[in-house]
Amino acid sequence: MNMTEEQLLSWIKRAMQPVGKITINAVTEGHHIYCDGVQFALVDKGVIWFKSDDESDLVWDAAGSSTLSNTRKDGTMVYLHYRSAPDDAYDDEKGMRKWAKQGIAAGKRAKMK
Numbered sequence: 001m002n003m004t005e006e007q008l009l010s011w012i013k014r015a016m017q018p019v020g021k022i023t024i025n026a027v028t029e030g031h032h033i034y035c036d037g038v039q040f041a042l043v044d045k046g047v048i049w050f051k052s053d054d055e056s057d058l059v060w061d062a063a064g065s066s067t068l069s070n071t072r073k074d075g076t077m078v079y080l081h082y083r084s085a086p087d088d089a090y091d092d093e094k095g096m097r098k099w100a101k102q103g104i105a106a107g108k109r110a111k112m113k
Contacts (some may be wrong), residue, residue, distance in 0.1 A: 039051060
């Protein structure tokens with residue numbers, strides 16, 4: 001699991017190749033990851049965060065995934081709809097695809113709203 005950001009992005013592209021076209025956009029803090037135009041994850045500081053929603057939260061909770069949060073300037077905590085990747089997403093292609101598919105499904109549902 002000790003990978004540079006570039007190695008991690010390369011790993012995601014390689015592992016996700018059978019699922020669809022993976023594109024990566026650099027943003028101020030990290031990278032947004034898309035599969036066939038659907039944002040399903042982001043990578044920040046060497047951590048993969050998969051898109052989540054109310055429908056998928058129980059799956060993420062069962063996997064022990066934490067919720068991405070940010071602290072606002074006023075000190076309040078904001079919880080975002082992203083969950084930390086389980087360990088097998090970092091070293092097992094099938095594990096990566098399993099968790100990424102959860103993120104893709106949440107991303108598709110978000111686009112439909």
